Amino acid sequence: MTGNALFVCFGWTVLLCLCVQAYENLALHQPAQQSRTWRSYTADRAVDGRYTDLRLGGGQCAESDGGQTAEWWVDLGGVKNIHHVLIQHVDWYFLGFSVYISNTTNKEDGVLCFRDTNYTNATLPNPVNITCTYHGRYVFYYNNRTHRPYPNGYESYTGIGLCEVEVYGCRSLRNYGENCSLECPHNCLDGYCDIVEGTCLGCKPKLIGPRCRECAVGFFGNNCSKNCSLTCGNPGVCHKVTGHCNGSCLAGWEGDMCENECSVGFYGANCFQNCSMTCGIPGTCERITGYCSGGCQRGWTGVKCEEEHRPLTIVLHLTLFWALRTSWCQV
Template sequence: MTGMVLMVCCSFFVLFFVSVQAYDDNNDYTKYFLGFSVYISNTTNKEDGVLCFRDTNYTRATIPNPVNITCPYHGRYVIYFNNRTHPPYPKGYSYNAWIELCEVEVNGCPSPGYYGENCSLECPQNCQGGYCDIVEGTCFGCAHRYIGSRCQECVAGLFGNNCVENCSMHCGDPGICDKVTAHCNGSCLAGWEGEMCQNECPMGSYGVNCIGNCSLTCRHPGKCDKVTGHCDGGCQRGWTGVRCEEGKRYRN
């Protein structure tokens, strides 16, 4: 069954052939519908689209009539498909495929980019392609740089309006920060300080968040590497160690 025009799809109502006989395992028509699939595509070729539903569990006794199918995709054509090309077939299946449908209803908004009652609400602006679930308004995918059910959050590593600013690589977790304020989460890499870890340690300090004090026993008192705290140029007489923290012992 092809050719049904649909812009944004949410659900299908499929009504199989109707007979006066009860729809159960004694009904001769049920075997022809087992194993059916429904696709949605922008062309009349199902291979160009996405699979919305494939029956792998129904039996002649359990297949409902009608069948309601929810499909969170968008496209132009709804394609009902069934085949019998790979025997042996499951128990109850017919040997030939027949399409005997009474009705296929497609429920969705007539124009893309809307959802809700009477399709009166616009989809979130960062939904990929402008498409969203016509009931909940959640996005099927997000535009570049956004995440979240409504694509309202920046991906990790970005912040600010339109998510175009990069978090500092000097954050304790490099490139990761608050997506609104850009503040680093908890700490900075050694040698940096500030809410966004944008400032190098001032003279005389070093380490994570610059909380370490350079040793006054460095050769140049209070001057050291801002990352490691190692003294520049060695130690004053009588001291040793990379930070000049150890007193030398002299033999008499």
């Protein structure tokens, strides 16, 4: 239905002009089923494009007898980009109803896009317009009377009384906007986007944000709102999605984002190097340079205590020994 529609309600006829529906009715003449059927009032009557109330002799509504649960669904023929569901109904049993959208014939596999918890017989609209901006193939109407006590105004049983169910949206998952003329951003995962805003529901690898764009250098994360770490090996440069430093950190730092200082006993880039065991406190050094900050063990010298220390007297004795040995050899 995209323009005027004829509704017959409670014994009198009105010409109801709905607001202009730019989206297409995806449910029209599509296969439909229901959990129970009363007489010949089958599920397909709710998607035939006709609106005559069965109580006035038209018989154009899908109906069932009363019971503890009632379920009706329509197959849209494939996953569609859905905006809203419009339901013209018979008021019997209708309070407390739910609308689900799913990709399978099991509503529990999908999403609950509406559940009535507030309507009364006085406030329940007809038709009722439910915004459901989801992707899905099957649209379900469901109601139950399985958990007492029931709210005021509820019958003790429920059933199906659907005169027309219209599911408005875009046939193509890659289009959005009121007349489905706009294309989703090319970087959206599988080309899918929100039917109203055109924002991506997912992004291709290394792309982020509502329009799935690359972040500028130095930024990462959702909406590119986070700064890359300045302790990365290349300061301020990181993976645009995760913020990881691409495997390299400045000296003294480690971790995916180079966010952790080196643990005691380690130093250098990514903290891969071990402090010298000849430091004054063995295995303890400055985390960036590896310099031993507490002196060296006896017999060692150097900034990393890497050189053996020989006392001067030993050096003089060795020098004298070699000199004497040389002179003896000459004699």
